[in-house]
Amino acid sequence: MDIRLATSGDIDAIRDIDTKAGRSPAAVVAFAAAILDDNRLVVVASVDGSIVGWGKTHFWSYADGQAPGGHYLGGVTVLPEFRRDGIARALTQVRLDWIWARADSAWYIVNPSNQASIDLHRQWGFAEVAKAAKFHTTSFTGGVGLLLQAKQPTED
Numbered sequence: 001m002d003i004r005l006a007t008s009g010d011i012d013a014i015r016d017i018d019t020k021a022g023r024s025p026a027a028v029v030a031f032a033a034a035i036l037d038d039n040r041l042v043v044v045a046s047v048d049g050s051i052v053g054w055g056k057t058h059f060w061s062y063a064d065g066q067a068p069g070g071h072y073l074g075g076v077t078v079l080p081e082f083r084r085d086g087i088a089r090a091l092t093q094v095r096l097d098w099i100w101a102r103a104d105s106a107w108y109i110v111n112p113s114n115q116a117s118i119d120l121h122r123q124w125g126f127a128e129v130a131k132a133a134k135f136h137t138t139s140f141t142g143g144v145g146l147l148l149q150a151k152q153p154t155e156d
């Protein structure tokens with residue numbers, strides 16, 4: 001598996017992954033903007049030269065209700081046939097390393113029904129900070145979402 005920065009040439013593959021994973025793919029314009037934004041990171045994972053997963057970050061320069069400004073882990077999606085192979089974990093580690101080079105906290109929002117994602121993020125010490133129907137621009141099926149925070153690990 002290889003992980004690299006996404007380029008605009010990867011947008012169709014990213015959207016295809018979302019479709020195959022049963023998610024509504026984001027607009028091409030939104031992906032292109034994220035890829036070009038210096039305050040965000042978009043990465044892809046490939047196996048044998050084929051893109052099988054992707055992940056991104058968000059940056060909010062302002063607080064919104066209970067959600068502070070800062071760097072947030074955005075979506076991470078892996079093709080169903082490549083799940084449970086450590087790809088999401090590797091994509092998350094790369095994104096956290098990038099965030100922690102810029103900030104001492106990383107933020108993450110999730111639907112409480114997404115137990116697989118919550119379990120994945122516990123590896124980095126993400127802990128619940130708040131519950132709300134919406135954090136920044138994300139609202140939740142079921143009407144409630146979780147805001148979690150992880151602090152940058154300190155060297156002992």
